[in-house]
Amino acid sequence: MVNLPPKNDTSIFYRDLIKQLILSVSSPLHAILPDNMKNNIIELQQALKKYTGLTSTLYYAMKVNRSVTLLQTAIKEGLGIDVSSENELKLALSRGADSSNCSLSGPCKSDEFIELGILAGSIIAVDSYDELLLTTNIAESTNKTARVMLRWNGGVSCSRYGMPFSDLKRISKNIKNESYIKLVGFSFHLPGYSPLDRAGCLASILELSSQLQKQGIDVEKVNIGGGIPISYISKESWNQYHANISKAKFYKNQAPKDYYPYWNSSSKERFINQVLVNHDNIERLSSLGIELILEPGRALVDNAGFSVFEVLGLKKTELGDNCIIVRGLSFSACEVWCNSEFLVDPILIPRTTNNKKRPMYAYIAGQSCLEDDLITKRLVAFERSPVRGDLLVFNNTAGYQMDLMESRFHHLPIPKKVALNCYRTDISWTVEEAM
Numbered sequence: 001m002v003n004l005p006p007k008n009d010t011s012i013f014y015r016d017l018i019k020q021l022i023l024s025v026s027s028p029l030h031a032i033l034p035d036n037m038k039n040n041i042i043e044l045q046q047a048l049k050k051y052t053g054l055t056s057t058l059y060y061a062m063k064v065n066r067s068v069t070l071l072q073t074a075i076k077e078g079l080g081i082d083v084s085s086e087n088e089l090k091l092a093l094s095r096g097a098d099s100s101n102c103s104l105s106g107p108c109k110s111d112e113f114i115e116l117g118i119l120a121g122s123i124i125a126v127d128s129y130d131e132l133l134l135t136t137n138i139a140e141s142t143n144k145t146a147r148v149m150l151r152w153n154g155g156v157s158c159s160r161y162g163m164p165f166s167d168l169k170r171i172s173k174n175i176k177n178e179s180y181i182k183l184v185g186f187s188f189h190l191p192g193y194s195p196l197d198r199a200g201c202l203a204s205i206l207e208l209s210s211q212l213q214k215q216g217i218d219v220e221k222v223n224i225g226g227g228i229p230i231s232y233i234s235k236e237s238w239n240q241y242h243a244n245i246s247k248a249k250f251y252k253n254q255a256p257k258d259y260y261p262y263w264n265s266s267s268k269e270r271f272i273n274q275v276l277v278n279h280d281n282i283e284r285l286s287s288l289g290i291e292l293i294l295e296p297g298r299a300l301v302d303n304a305g306f307s308v309f310e311v312l313g314l315k316k317t318e319l320g321d322n323c324i325i326v327r328g329l330s331f332s333a334c335e336v337w338c339n340s341e342f343l344v345d346p347i348l349i350p351r352t353t354n355n356k357k358r359p360m361y362a363y364i365a366g367q368s369c370l371e372d373d374l375i376t377k378r379l380v381a382f383e384r385s386p387v388r389g390d391l392l393v394f395n396n397t398a399g400y401q402m403d404l405m406e407s408r409f410h411h412l413p414i415p416k417k418v419a420l421n422c423y424r425t426d427i428s429w430t431v432e433e434a435m
């Protein structure tokens with residue numbers, strides 16, 4: 001069996017506080033670490049500045065986490081915001097986001113979403129020709145000009161996001177004639193994490209932009225989406241896990257076939273470097289005078305949160321497997337519903353110091369009545385047997401792990417979020433209002 005310890009145990013600084021928080025707030029509970037988000041912002045901004053000078057902007061894909069603290073951190077640091085629903089846009093605007101640097105994405109947007117985007121002067125990433133017509137109609141009815149980007153499907157022909165390149169070319173060449181529409185540029189987002197694929201797509205968009213500029217059609221900005229991968233575990237753990245997967249034990253022997261790249265060789269800066277140096281993208285951006293927009297979610301919240309579950313007990317199945325039952329539901333932190341696994345071992349915080357070392361393996365479940373609804377299908381190695389009242393801490397959960405599939409199944413409450421702020425050696429905490 002392979003241990004998969006977190007690459008960074010950010011929870012270690014808060015060990016004493018965690019028990020207090022569980023008692024005062026709730027279990028499970030999500031801790032938010034805005035200072036770590038600030039560090040990611042600085043790292044990404046510095047990398048962008050290094051390669052593009054000042055002609056690039058970072059947006060925060062706020063779908064990655066519903067935390068208001070993280071949103072406010074992004075706004076305070078001057079980031080634009082990528083929003084995927086009218087409620088996300090309303091929240092971003094109500095917290096003081098620069099509306100001209102909000103970007104609306106998603107297919108078949110509601111009328112309200114488009115109208116608010118137009119009135120706020122935000123950028124609408126238009127997903128299809130039909131959506132362009134709808135946007136034109138809404139803009140006309142409000143007597144405002146809509147700022148639009150045309151979204152490409154990135155060559156992923158099965159995707160429901162964006163349009164084929166042929167549509168992009170046709171629409172952009174005729175867009176000058178559209179009243180109430182101002183073409184700002186192009187956008188795309190790819191499902192994978194390859195910097196070279198993104199570099200290739202950027203090159204195609206820059207080629208089209210160059211042709212348009214020759215015809216007098218201005219292209220100001222290109223938004224290349226997010227998709228900067230982060231490493232949750234070490235290279236050794238990742239390799240060992242894959243080398244030993246046939247021996248690893250899973251609930252019902254259900255080893256996942258597909259994983260997020262929980263370890264990858266690319267740092268955030270190297271990813272940006274590879275997107276920009278390939279295909280002469282830096283030179284082309286600069287000669288065309290185009291601003292680059294990058295809108296990561298996960299990379300901006302790398303290490304910006306952890307999740308804590310209280311152990312309710314241990315059950316042994318008739319087959320002899322151990323299952324740890326925790327307070328809460330797997331919907332709060334798991335990849336089981338994507339037929340995958342969150343490949344980071346939880347850290348056990350014993351309630352008392354007197355439980356003896358008794359190494360064991362166990363998979364982990366919440367209070368769900370559904371047999372297959374688990375937090376891990378993998379049998380995780382523990383140095384000592386968890387007992388009622390112990391805590392399990394999962395590190396680095398701020399990226400899509402906290403609320404993507406949260407639910408009030410069984411009338412269990414939605415886990416609370418607590419923002420942890422450090423000033424020198426002092427730590428203060430605030431419970432976030434539920435949005």
Ligand SMILES: Cc1ncc(COP(=O)(O)O)c(C=O)c1O
Nearest residue numbers: 061105189226227228296297298
């Ligand atoms: C349009 C768009 N931009 C940005 C992102 C953020 O991606 P990531 O969290 O991988 O950086 C997404 C994720 O789905 C997206 O759809």
